Amino acid sequence: xxxxxxxxxxxxxxxxxxxxxxxxxxxxxxxxxxxxxxxxxxxxxxxxxxxxxxxxxxxxxxxxxxxxxxxxxxxxxxxxxxxxxxxxxxxxxxxxxxxxxxxxxxxxxxxx
Amino acid sequence: xxxxxxxxxxxxxxxxxxxxxxxxxxxxxxxxxxxxxxxxxxxxxxxxxxxxxxxxxxxxxxxxxxxxxxxxxxxxxxxxxxxxxxxxxxxxxxxxxxxxxxxxxxx
Numbered sequence: 001x002x003x004x005x006x007x008x009x010x011x012x013x014x015x016x017x018x019x020x021x022x023x024x025x026x027x028x029x030x031x032x033x034x035x036x037x038x039x040x041x042x043x044x045x046x047x048x049x050x051x052x053x054x055x056x057x058x059x060x061x062x063x064x065x066x067x068x069x070x071x072x073x074x075x076x077x078x079x080x081x082x083x084x085x086x087x088x089x090x091x092x093x094x095x096x097x098x099x100x101x102x103x104x105x106x107x108x109x110x111x112x
Numbered sequence: 113x114x115x116x117x118x119x120x121x122x123x124x125x126x127x128x129x130x131x132x133x134x135x136x137x138x139x140x141x142x143x144x145x146x147x148x149x150x151x152x153x154x155x156x157x158x159x160x161x162x163x164x165x166x167x168x169x170x171x172x173x174x175x176x177x178x179x180x181x182x183x184x185x186x187x188x189x190x191x192x193x194x195x196x197x198x199x200x201x202x203x204x205x206x207x208x209x210x211x212x213x214x215x216x217x218x219x
Contacts, residue, residue: 035208044199044210044211044212044213045148045156045199045201045210046210047201047207047208047209047210050206050208058206058207060207061207094155094156099146099158099161099201099203100158100161100167100168101158102155102156102157102158103155104154104155105155
């Protein structure tokens with residue numbers, strides 16, 4: 001059974017950093033494309049970042065230069081390093097396998 | 113960026129009725145379109161991928177069609193658990209984008 005469990009969210013001040021993790025089971029994170037999708041409170045969905053099996057990465061414009069997606073194959077874990085956080089980054093961050101399987105999300109709140 | 117427009121914003125229906133949701137893309141995306149259902153406090157659930165393929169475990173009352181720029185999701189006979197928000201999403205061009213959603217509520 002495919003499972004995705006996110007962690008690492010929390011309350012952080014503007015300009016701060018966090019590392020979000022997604023522990024995967026039931027498949028290999030290196031053999032699928034993996035993504036982070038976020039949803040601000042009461043708002044719609046935004047595809048933030050993606051990493052393909054060959055290592056290519058993509059970012060939506062609003063996070064370029066601030067967020068970094070990566071994976072640790074032997075730990076079967078996906079990461080999102082989020083730096084220089086802004087209020088508009090406040091959201092639930094979901095880990096997604098291709099577009100099929102979603103974790104429950106981890107909440108990032110950026111506030112002073 | 114491919115902009116997806118969904119209509120209507122809200123669809124009020126009774127259980128047993130048929131619901132038709134629309135998604136229009138600002139440029140052609142072939143059939144690289146998915147539909148998701150989201151209930152409050154839950155992650156989105158994939159219903160349809162590549163415009164017309166039901167995801168694993170999705171009931172046959174959900175169907176999708178379309179290609180290019182115009183797509184529809186049809187729920188043939190609404191069950192009580194189908195009242196939720198539905199999003200379309202394209203994966204033809206980066207950045208992948210979502211529509212703003214259609215809320216299906218109880219009439």
